[in-house]
Structures are given as C-alpha cells and as structure tokens.
Amino acid sequence: MSNPDFPATPSPPDAPAPPFTPRPYRLQPRRLWIVWGLLAASLAGLGFNLYRLQILRAPDLMEQARNQQMTYMRPYIPRREIVDRAGNILATDRLVYTLYAHPNQFPVSREAMAQQLARPLTQDAEALLKTLKVRDSGIPLAANLSEETADQIRALKLNGLELIRQYSRLYPQQELVSDVVGYVDLDHKGQAGLEYTQEKALERNLRTLQMSRAGNGALMPDHIPSGLLGFDDQRLQLTVDMRLQRVARSLLKQQVETYKAKRGAVLVMNVNDGALLALACEPTFDPNEYSKFDLTLFKNWAVTDLYEPGSTFKPINMAIALEAGAIQSDDTFYDAGKIEIDTWEIANHDYESVGGRGDLNLGEILSYSSNVAMVDLVQQMDPKVYYEALKNLDLTVAPAIELPGAAAGQLKSAEQFIHSPVEAATTAFGQGFSLTPLKLAQLQAAIANGGLLVTPHLVRGLVDAENTLVWEPTDHPVKRVFSPATTEVVLDKMAAVIDAPSGQSARISGYRLGGKSGTAEKASPDGGYFSDRKIVSFFTILPLESPQYLVLVVIDEPQGEDLFGSTVAAPLVKSITEALIAIEGLPPSSP
C-alpha cells in the first residue's frame, strides 16, 4: 500500500502529483493540543472540584454525612433482674416506646393520620385528631407502648412519627414483695426498697454508641468496643422465698382486714445467718403503678418505724439477767398482781380477773406474761448493769439491713434509766423504750441461735445464669451477746409458753416450738399511753431442738374484742409457720 501522506518521501519526478495535499501532518499537533487541552481542562476542573469538596465544603459535607450515616445506638443493656431465692423474677426490665407526632412532616392530612393511628393506639380517632391539632411538632401521643404496638406503628411507614425507646421496670409479682424490692421512677432510678439501696449492684453502664449505618439502614460494626453486647447475665438474688412471702402476705392481708388494723408486718428469718425468708407489710403498694399510692406506703415500716414491744421483750430481759448472773434458771419471783413504783402503778394484764399469782418460776412468768414478776426479776440486777446490757444489744443502733431508712431504737438516757426505778421496771415488760419489729426479730434470733446477734439481710448476692454466686455482700458482722447456756434456758422457758393453755393458738402438733406473745399499749405523742390503741405481736422459734427459723407477726391497732398477741397475731404465726414447715421440709420432732 502506498503512503501518500508521507511528506519526507520525495515523489519521483515522473510520478503524477498526489491527488491531495498532505494535510494531517500540520493538523495533527493541533488536534492533539485540543485533545490534550480538553483533558487538561477537565483534569483541572476535577482538581478544582476536588479542592472545593475536600477543602472548601469539607466541614459542611462531613456534617451532612455524619448526620446521614451515624446513628446513636443504645444497645440493650437492661437493669439487672431481681430474683427470689428460687430464681422467680421479682423485677425485670422491658422496653417500652413513647410516640411523638410531628404533624408538619405528615405525608397525609391529620384526619387521615388520626384514622390510621387510632387502631394500634386503641384511642378514639376524634380525640387523637384533637391532640394532633395542638401544635405542629413534638406532640406526645402515647407513652408506655409495648413492642408489638411499636411494630404496628412502624409498619404504617408514615413520616412525622417518632418512637422513642425506653426501659421500663416490670414487677410481675405486683405488690407481693413491693416493700422489699421497692420501685424505680420514670428515669429508671430506684426510689424505694432494694431498688434504691442496691442501685450499684443493679445498674449496668448504659453506653450510647455512635455507629455508622449502611445505605440500607443496617448498622455497621465499625467502632464497637469489644464485649459491648455481651453484657453479663447476673441477677440480684434475694433470700426471700416467693412462696412463703405469698402465704405470709395473703394471710396478713386477711388478718389486717378482719381486725380493721392500721397495719401489720410479717418477718420470717433464718436465725443462724439473719437471712429474711419473708418480709411483708400491709397495706402496701403495687410498684408497677406506684404513682397511685400514698407516699407513706413506700417505706417498710417493720424496718423504719419504732414501737414498744411489750411482753415479747420479756425473754430478752430474762436472758440479760441470766447472763449477768443475777438470777438462776430455777429461781422464782413473786407476783403480787399489782405493785406501785414511784407513784406509778404496774399491774398484770389479767389483774382484774385473776389477781396476784404468788411465786412464779421463769416458765410461768412467760406463759402468764406476768409484768409484776418481771419487775421483780430485773430488780435483781443493778440498773447500771441492766442498762449496759441493753446498750450491748445495739438497741440504739440501726440494724444494717439493705432497706433504706432502718431506724435505731430509742432508750432513755443512762442517767434517767439508772436513777428512776420506774424506767427499769417498765423496761422489764417491754414498755418505755422502742425498737423496730426487725430489731426485735434480731434479738429473738440471738436467743434462738445461741447468743449471736446476726445481721438481718435480704440480699443473697449476684448470681449468674447457672445460679452460682458471683458476688456476695460481706458486711454481715456477728456479735455475741449471750452465752449458749443462757439461751438454752430461755428457749426452754419459751417452749413452756406454747405448751401452756394460752399458747394453744400457735401450737403445731408434732413440732416443738418456742414463742411469746406481746400486747403493748401505744405511746401517745403527748406523753402517756392510749388506752384503746394497742400493738400486738407474736413470735415463734422452730424447731426447738435446733432452732432455725423465727416467725414474727406485728399488728398495729387492731380493732374489736379480745385483742391480744395470742389471739390476733398467734393464729397468723401458726399458719405461716405451717407453710414454712411444708416449704422448708422440716420433719416433725415427734410423729
């Protein structure tokens, strides 16, 4: 093939002239220049755009991208559950949603919106429309929506609706253990009971994460710290037994209703370690709807309120006197039925009907609940020794239970106690000083367990999914206050109370129990005592061969006839003890 464009090749002289002038050689560079120029220009354009995007508009764009890609994720890290000793859940977390409407972003009219929302929200469309017309944005439509409802609303795929996720505490057993567990407020902070005091053990760190999101809305694990989603499965386990608590609560409720009492409390304690198996107060509240209840119900009055224990304190006094060596186990004390000390008259509760009983041994003093003989008994001690012994029982120290507001008992000042004989005399039968029902239980437990003042507690510790203890509270000090020899004598005398005719209402065939009733007059705020207001109590210790449990019932201001610890509280103690025996599987001591 010839090449007519080749300019350097001279044409032969005889050859015909080329058909056209050699054109491209001179045009070529121009074309190249144009192409090159175009490329360079576009490159420059790209470069400029790059500069504009990367440097000039970078902050804005970064902001925009972050808004589109980043999402704030709160992974599901619930507050720890609270379980009873068998693992039944007493408090758990669930997710709820609050629905906000922003009508200025609605794709359809407010009327149509109200129609669509009425069904999942189970609200009247008219009422919804009224709410939607209030303002253009940020209208709270409904709170505490369940996850199913939230799903239904999401499925509508409507703009202008916003679902805010929140944690909500659920107490599936309702009021069953409310006075122990307490409740959390709207901010998920504990406000009463163990929810308040065990905040540290219950709370897990709620971390908000910034995460990037892919185009399809899927979350990308770019910046996730390790171990974030695998939160521990620990739960706060209590020493409370839900079955026993249920029996205790329902029986207490019945009894409080029957006697139209102001309030009542039941305590079941393991005397050897102070663990509370049941702690119920009536009336109480439903922690799921705490806002509907009176504020005063949020405290556990068995822990926070003081009362004068009355005759239930007599075994303690006996143990003090025995421990001090002032009396012997076979001593007798004279019961005149009525005595006068410093112009104060002290009489037995049955003085009107029975009169004086003469010499009584320790068992008889307890079973007749003789006040006068008790006064004689404590008078064998130096008031100073007696006062020191009472102080040694930590009466004026609040028990270290995990509930808020545990109250310290009140005792007269040393001077007043030692120099006024009537103080020691009234203290002999449990009046003139005050303590909480919990403190009384602790003291009786000391008699039952051989003289150790154990720390009453409700928290067993943190357990994992396999129910093995991961953490356990260590601050449970034990203090010796009586010698085992002393407590053995007192326990024996308490058995006499149950065996006596008056103890029949608490007797359980086949089991050896010890116990004592108490019927105390209530102190009026302006000095003296109410004649018509009583606080009755009863406790039993079982099984007497090797005491393990203590059941204490206190009922405040029962109304009606024949109001004594042995008539109002004892039957209740008996029923609860029966349930305790069956639940704990305590074998009878005699068939």
Place this chain on the structure above:
Amino acid sequence: MIASVQRYPSHRASHRRRAATAQRPDVPRAFREPAAVDSGKVIRHPAMQGAAAIAQPNTPAPLTLVPPATPSTAPQAPAKPSRRARQTTTPKVPLWLRTLLIIQQGSSILTFCLATAVLMVYGSTVYIQQAWSEDFRHLEQLQREKRELTTANELMKNQLAQQATAPENNLVAPSPANTIFLPKATGQPVQPVSTPTAPLVSFTADAPLGY
C-alpha cells in the same frame, strides 16, 4: 501491576514484539542488520508504511503495491533470523541483570498474591459488616423473645397464684398436715447384694469394652 509482567519480559523479547506489532508492515526490515532498526527514520511516524520506503528511504522506488503484512506472516518471518542475529551481536546477559530479573519475577508473583489477598480481605470486611449487621438484628430479636417469654412466664405465675388463693378453688396452703414426711430408713444401710452381681462381674469382664 499485572501489566508490568508483560512490559519487561526481556530485552530480546520486547524487541521482537515491537517488531511484530508496531512496525508490522516492514517485513524486509527483519533481514537487515540490527543497527538499522534503531535508525531515526524507522520510528519517525507510526503512519509510515510501505516496505520500499523504509528499506531504502533515500532511493526513489516505484510505487508498487505491496501486499499488506498479515499478523500470521509477520512474526513468523522475522522470528528466527532475528534471534540468531541478536545472539551473535549482543553479549551474554550479565549476572546483575539476571538477578534483577529473578527478583522482578518473584516480586511479580508476590504482588499478584498480595493483590489477591487484599481483595479477599477487603471483600471479607464488607461481608463481615453485613454478616454482623444481620446477626445483630438476630440478637435483638432473640433478646426480645427472651424478654417476652420471661415476662409472660412470671405474669402467668402471679396470675395462677392469685387464682389459687380464691376460696372457690378449694386449694389449701402448704402445711405439715398435707405434707408427707418419710421417716429416715432405720437399721442397716443397704448392703450391696453380692450374689447376683458375682456372675454379672465375670460376664462383663469378658464383654468388649464398648458394652
């Protein structure tokens, strides 16, 4: 990177390829001395064609039609003589060059492997993110189911317990009266019965371990 594999095969090969492709039409050129290859005139313009013009650029040649070189004929013709010519003229490849060539080949393979690995790693990062996202959704679903089951279970427990307390159900609270206590077995503890086990032992001794 991969292109580089073909770009530096060897001096000789590259020359042959250039001869075969870029200046395919100058068939006779291959028979010339190698010195002529590098003459400035040959690479003056890619558009230059015509075997006569290249062979004798300064002598006028009649404009005759030269059959265009076909791809099949072009490389075949010059292949052998070209190599022979080269071998006679070029000195032996020095050691440093050979070393460099070996390094170059080795690094090419390495680069290829690394590139593959990079692609795989990149692919897996994308995949892992997707898989994570999917599994996270699954986790949330499971957590939700657990939550719902726990709640339902406990609420049911509470409801049953409340129903049980209703007097018309005739359910009674637990008490020792409705509890059976089995007395502890008295007397001798259970003795391992020796007579029936004796033949069994001898029998199992002969049995294979699997039984």
